[in-house]
Amino acid sequence: xxxxxxxxxLFLLVVLVAVAWQAARQPRPVALTPTISGKEExxxxxxxDLPEISASHPVESFGCVLxxxxxxxxxxxxxAHSTMRGGSNPSDLAVAGxxxxxxxxxxxxxxxxxxxVGRVLTSIQTTYAGAIASLRFSFGAQxxxxxxxxxxxxxxxxxxxxxxxxxxxxLEAFDPAAExxxxxxxxxxNCLNCHLRAEALPGNEYARFTGCAACHPPTAGSDLSEPxxxxxxxxxxxxxxxxxxxxxxxxxxxxxxxxxxxxxxAPADRLHDxxxxxxxxxxxxxxxxxxxxxxxxxAMGDGYLYNDQQEQQYVQCKTCHGTLTEPPxxxxxxxxxxxxxxxxxxxxxxxxxxxxxIVVTDKGEPMWNLRQxxxxxxxxxxxxxHVRYPLPxxxxxxxxxxxxxxxxxxxxxxxxxxx
Amino acid sequence: MRPSFFHHLHPPTIPASQSRxxxxxxxxxxxxxxxxxxLVSGALLMFYYVPTPAEAGPSIQMITFLVPFxxxxxxxxxxxxxxxxxxxxxxxxxxxxxxxxxxxRRFNYLLGLSLFVLALFLDFTGYVLRWDEGVRWALVxxxxxxxxxxxxxxxxxxxxxxASQPGPAALTRFYTWHIFGLVVLLLGVGVWHxxxxxxxxxxxxxxxxxxxxxxxxxxxxxxxxxxxAALIGTAVxxxxxxxxxxxxxxxxxxxxxxxxxxxxxWFFLWVQQLLKSxxxxxxxxxxxxxxxxxLGAIPYLLPAVKPDELGRWFPRSGRPAQVLALILxxxxLGxxxxxxxxxxx
Numbered sequence: 119x120x121x122x123x124x125x126x127x128l129f130l131l132v133v134l135v136a137v138a139w140q141a142a143r144q145p146r147p148v149a150l151t152p153t154i155s156g157k158e159e160x161x162x163x164x165x166x167d168l169p170e171i172s173a174s175h176p177v178e179s180f181g182c183v184l185x186x187x188x189x190x191x192x193x194x195x196x197x198a199h200s201t202m203r204g205g206s207n208p209s210d211l212a213v214a215g216x217x218x219x220x221x222x223x224x225x226x227x228x229x230x231x232x233x234x235v236g237r238v239l240t241s242i243q244t245t246y247a248g249a250i251a252s253l254r255f256s257f258g259a260q261x262x263x264x265x266x267x268x269x270x271x272x273x274x275x276x277x278x279x280x281x282x283x284x285x286x287x288x289l290e291a292f293d294p295a296a297e298x299x300x301x302x303x304x305x306x307x308n309c310l311n312c313h314l315r316a317e318a319l320p321g322n323e324y325a326r327f328t329g330c331a332a333c334h335p336p337t338a339g340s341d342l343s344e345p346x347x348x349x350x351x352x353x354x355x356x357x358x359x360x361x362x363x364x365x366x367x368x369x370x371x372x373x374x375x376x377x378x379x380x381x382x383x384a385p386a387d388r389l390h391d392x393x394x395x396x397x398x399x400x401x402x403x404x405x406x407x408x409x410x411x412x413x414x415x416x417a418m419g420d421g422y423l424y425n426d427q428q429e430q431q432y433v434q435c436k437t438c439h440g441t442l443t444e445p446p447x448x449x450x451x452x453x454x455x456x457x458x459x460x461x462x463x464x465x466x467x468x469x470x471x472x473x474x475x476i477v478v479t480d481k482g483e484p485m486w487n488l489r490q491x492x493x494x495x496x497x498x499x500x501x502x503x504h505v506r507y508p509l510p511x512x513x514x515x516x517x518x519x520x521x522x523x524x525x526x527x528x529x530x531x532x533x534x535x536x537x
Numbered sequence: 538m539r540p541s542f543f544h545h546l547h548p549p550t551i552p553a554s555q556s557r558x559x560x561x562x563x564x565x566x567x568x569x570x571x572x573x574x575x576l577v578s579g580a581l582l583m584f585y586y587v588p589t590p591a592e593a594g595p596s597i598q599m600i601t602f603l604v605p606f607x608x609x610x611x612x613x614x615x616x617x618x619x620x621x622x623x624x625x626x627x628x629x630x631x632x633x634x635x636x637x638x639x640x641x642r643r644f645n646y647l648l649g650l651s652l653f654v655l656a657l658f659l660d661f662t663g664y665v666l667r668w669d670e671g672v673r674w675a676l677v678x679x680x681x682x683x684x685x686x687x688x689x690x691x692x693x694x695x696x697x698x699x700a701s702q703p704g705p706a707a708l709t710r711f712y713t714w715h716i717f718g719l720v721v722l723l724l725g726v727g728v729w730h731x732x733x734x735x736x737x738x739x740x741x742x743x744x745x746x747x748x749x750x751x752x753x754x755x756x757x758x759x760x761x762x763x764x765x766a767a768l769i770g771t772a773v774x775x776x777x778x779x780x781x782x783x784x785x786x787x788x789x790x791x792x793x794x795x796x797x798x799x800x801x802x803w804f805f806l807w808v809q810q811l812l813k814s815x816x817x818x819x820x821x822x823x824x825x826x827x828x829x830x831x832l833g834a835i836p837y838l839l840p841a842v843k844p845d846e847l848g849r850w851f852p853r854s855g856r857p858a859q860v861l862a863l864i865l866x867x868x869x870l871g872x873x874x875x876x877x878x879x880x881x882x
Contacts, residue, residue, distance in 0.1 A: 119761055126768035133772040137609065137779040147603055160602070189787060191598035201787045 145193060152181030159183050159190035161198070172353040174464065185217050206349065209330035211244065211270075211315050218330055228275070231457055234418060238314070238330070239272055241419030241430070246313040248426025250292045257299045265425040267292035269315050275421030286423045304376035311378060312365045318342070319368075323384055326364040333357050333417070338364045355464045356502045359388075359407045367392055390537055398527075398534035400435075407502045411438065413483045414461075420481075435529045437479050438488060438498075439512050442519060446511070448490060449482075450475045458484035467504040477509075544756045548739055551759060553752035555740045555848050560635070563766050564628035565734075570770050571621040572727065578614035579716065586666070588712035590705055593668035594788025601785060608782065613774060615783030618660050620774070622804050625653050633835065633862045636842030636855035637741035643836035645733040648726055650833055655723045657804060662715035664802045668708055671786030674799040676703055678809070685817040703789075742848040800876070807872035810879075828865060835861065 148163040161182040170177050175185075183190045185208050192198035204210035208217030219225030219235040226232030238244055245268035254260045254267070268289035278285045294306020311319050314332050318324040325337045327350075334353045338360040341347065369380040385391030389404045402411070409417070416431050424430040440446040451458055451474050461484065462470035468487050470476070477488035477496065487499050488509060496509035512519065519528060554560070585604055587596040600607040629649060632638050638646040665676050680703070684694040699706025734740075742748060801809040811820040835858045846852030851859060 119758070119765075122765055123761065123768070126765050126772070130768050130772040130775075133775050133779075137775050140779045141606065141609070144608075189598060191595055191602055192785075193602040194782075194785070197598075197785055197787065201790075 147193060150177070150181055152177070152184065153179045155181060155184055157183070157190060160193060161186075161188070161190070163193055164195070168349065168351045171351050175353065187213075187217070204329070207327045207329065207331050209327070209334075211239065211329040214238075214329045224330075228421065230455075233275070233421070234330075236275055237415070237419040237421050239419070240275055240421055240423050241314070241417070242424050242427050243417065244314045244419070245269060245272060245289055245423065246292075246310065247286075247289055247423065248428075249309075251425065253302060253305050254297075257301050259297060259299060259302060263425065265289060265423065268423075269310065269313050272423065274423040278422070284425060285429070286425065289423055301376050308377040309371055312368075318364065319378075319380065321380070324364055324368060324380075326361070332364070333361055336361055355461075357407070357409055358502045362408045363392065367394070389535070395537070398530040399537070400530065400533040401535055402507075404535075406498075406500055406507075409502075410487060410498065410500050411485075413479060413485070415481070415483060432481065433479060434524050435526055436512070436524050438477060438485065438496075438509060441512055441521060441524070442517060443513065443521065445513055446477045446488075446496070447480070448475050449478045449484065456484070458486035462486045465501055468499045468501070538757060540756060544760055547756040547759050548735060549756055550753040551739055551756075552742050552748065552848070553754050554748070554750055555742050556754055556759065556762075558762075560848075560850070561740070562627055562631055564624050564631055566763055566766060567624045567770060568621060568628055569727075569731070570767055571617045571624060572723070574613060574617040574774065575621065576720075578610050578617065579720075581610045582614055583716060588666065588708055590668060590708055590789065593666065593708060597667060597669075597785065601782070609775075609778055612778035612781070612783050614663075616774060616777050616781070618656075618663060619803075621656055622660060625656055629653060629832075630862060630866065633858055634855075635741065635850055636847060636852040636858070638836040638858070639741075639841040640836070641737045642733075642741065645730060645737055646836050647833055648730040648733060650829070652723065652726055652730055654829065655719055655726065659715060659719045659723065660804060661802065662711045662719065665711045666708070666715060667785070668789050669786040670789055671784055672802075673703075673789050675801045675805070676707075678801065678812075679805070680707075682817055682821040686822055687818065690818075740848075743845050747845045748848070803873070803877070806876040807869045810872040810876035828869075831861065831865065 145163050147160050148166060149158050149160060150162050151158045159181050162177075165182070182188070185203075187201050187203035187208065189198045189201055202208070203213040203217045208214070214235050215225060221227075224232065224234040225236060228236075242248060245265070247265035247268045250267050250269075251260065251263055251265040255263050260266060264284060265286050266289060269292060271289065271291045273288045274286065277287055292306070294303050294310075297303055297306065310316055314329055317328060318326045318332075320343065322339050322341050325340050325342045326332045327335065327337065327342075331337075331353075334355070334357065335350045336352060336354060336358065337350050338358070340350065342350075367381075367385075369378055371377070372379050383391065389399065393399065393404075411433055412431070413433060416433060419430070436446070438446055449458075451470070451472050453472065456472075458476055459470055459472070462468045465487075468489075470486055470489065475490040477485040477490075479485065487501055488496055489499075490496050496511070498507045498509050499505070500507070517532075582600065585596055585600045585607065587593060597611070600611050602608070604610075632646060632649065661675075661679065665672055665679075680694060680698055683697055684690045686693060695701075697707070697710060698704075699710050745751070800806065808821055808825055811824055814820060839857045839861070840854065842852045842855040842858075846854055
């Protein structure tokens with residue numbers, strides 16, 4: 119019996135050593151108490167090597183859970199990640215309202231234009247309404263080009279302004295299975311890849327996420343399918359044209375087979391390779407980044423629903439360059455609450471301050487990177503590349519435009535570069 | 538050697554052949570051992586567990602991941618509880634298969650059966666205290682069974698849940714039952730059960746003249762054996778608890794309408810399988826109660842085992858009880874297996 123008791127004690131001792139070894143193997147928890155939530159979280163135990171997502175979202179204030187969700191106390195990867203919003207992308211539009219939204223964040227006051235999440239749901243990049251309406255009209259499923267359906271049902275944040283306003287009040291969900299025409303069914307199956315709810319097509323040149331993260335993290339060109347890749351953990355408002363090109367200029371729709379034909383090349387030279395060979399460009403269209411001219415509401419919506427892209431995109435050559443009779447519209451910044459200052463603050467390479475006069479669009483949107491200098495001339499500072507360009511005005515130039523011909527094709531007639 | 542307090546908890550001597558491990562399987566002793574582990578580990582868990590719907594899940598995550606040795610204590614509590622159900626069932630089957638349930642022990646047999654039921658209730662209430670997605674289905678299904686009982690069901694449901702649906706009141710009630718109500722009952726009936734073992738003449742043995750050997754072992758030897766069993770039991774429990782974590786799921790949410798894990802705890806899988814084949818009350822409440830009643834009726838309705846056949850496995854005169862118990866065991870195991878192997882809905 120004594121031997122048995124000795125053996126039993128020995129066994130227990132060996133087990134105790136094993137228990138101690140197992141306890142020593144556990145990771146040492148790394149706590150973070152973000153100032154906004156005030157709730158301790160332990161994500162940094164494993165994710166200490168992640169770069170801070172942006173200067174506007176310091177990890178000491180935001181932590182991880184506020185945006186990503188997840189189990190803040192769990193040190194088991196599966197459990198910790200099980201309740202994350204949108205998997206690895208909390209900005210997917212299915213959950214962006216919870217992750218990026220909130221009245222203190224990006225679902226804030228519409229008057230202050232802080233309602234980004236609500237507006238982006240109405241954007242043509244989200245609804246895809248123009249393409250759907252155009253196809254349904256072409257194949258006889260609807261009797262006009264007016265948009266009726268979107269990728270997901272959506273209500274306009276602002277009602278159409280009066281009876282003459284053709285913009286829709288709401289859009290129903292486009293359901294390819296409910297279409298009787300086989301071409302529309304194929305369209306539904308093969309061509310719904312380029313909106314903010316859609317997963318990107320495979321390939322580095324299409325590399326983007328969904329929702330807000332389709333544009334704001336610079337993913338273009340990276341291999342997102344690599345399972346062991348370091349997560350792209352960066353948000354920016356200085357979005358380079360290459361990110362836009364993850365969707366735009368990536369191929370053509372073949373209307374005979376109703377399928378998307380991706381372009382086979384990986385373009386390098388922007389002017390000669392990137393864009394469709396038949397289209398014409400002026401220098402600003404291939405030297406600047408898309409967002410140097412196109413505004414936030416053109417890309418992210420303004421709360422109205424639009425019938426198609428042309429209706430939502432309203433910036434023209436004259437917005438910056440004016441016409442023969444008029445200089446561009448301008449506004450002098452009078453106080454700190456001016457939206458232009460807020461936008462410039464995010465991109466400090468544009469030294470904007472109270473008293474500066476900037477170009478504004480027809481709708482009053484600030485072109486905050488287009489300043490009037492003391493000598494009365496205008497200067498553009500590009501948002502991504504930080505290059506300064508003098509802005510030539512039409513007024514006083516040798517331009518022979520007709521006042522009513524302001525579409526880009528009329529300008530291209532003289533100003534397109536040889537390709 | 539003067540007997541210590543622990544020696545005095547045991548009879549001075551017991552028959553050698555009935556004190557062998559292969560006769561008792563140590564199941565009664567291990568049940569006491571596991572209960573003690575449960576009491577100690579449960580008391581430690583109470584320092585950290587917060588019984589509110591919002592905090593239950595996070596506090597268990599805190600115990601599991603952040604409290605030093607918290608995971609070990611929680612795993613010890615979990616595994617002791619699971620093993621207790623198995624060990625207590627083995628103890629009951631040992632009693633049936635050795636014919637030890639007859640008068641004068643038949644009342645103690647009922648006490649033992651009620652201890653088993655209490656252990657199941659403790660297991661279920663403890664399971665619910667996780668208040669996470671893994672237990673939501675079982676909580677809803679289990680309490681709906683209560684609701685399905687004719688006449689008294691709805692009232693009983695309100696009594697259990699404290700409200701018309703799972704919420705803070707239900708969690709408080711499950712918690713109070715788990716750490717107080719059921720524990721007091723378990724300890725009370727448990728002490729009574731152990732007292733009755735000695736009052737009813739100790740372990741069942743044949744009359745003195747019919748015993749194969751008159752040898753007896755002393756309480757010193759018995760305590761040494763128990764010490765060895767406790768050493769091995771502790772080591773095995775620690776080993777299991779250090780390396781196999783108790784289940785944990787994301788905290789219960791109101792958002793998802795469909796529970797991620799729609800299965801009962803393993804000891805009620807057989808009831809879940811029964812529920813697939815019929816009405817909630819008849820299959821989920823009535824049939825289990827009948828099983829319990831049949832088990833309880835064994836010493837009262839079936840012929841007694843002959844005294845000279847006591848003290849060994851499978852006495853001939855106890856066949857009806859053995860067959861009945863075997864059928865019940867096979868049925869429960871078969872249903873459990875069917876439920877466990879069924880593809881998820």
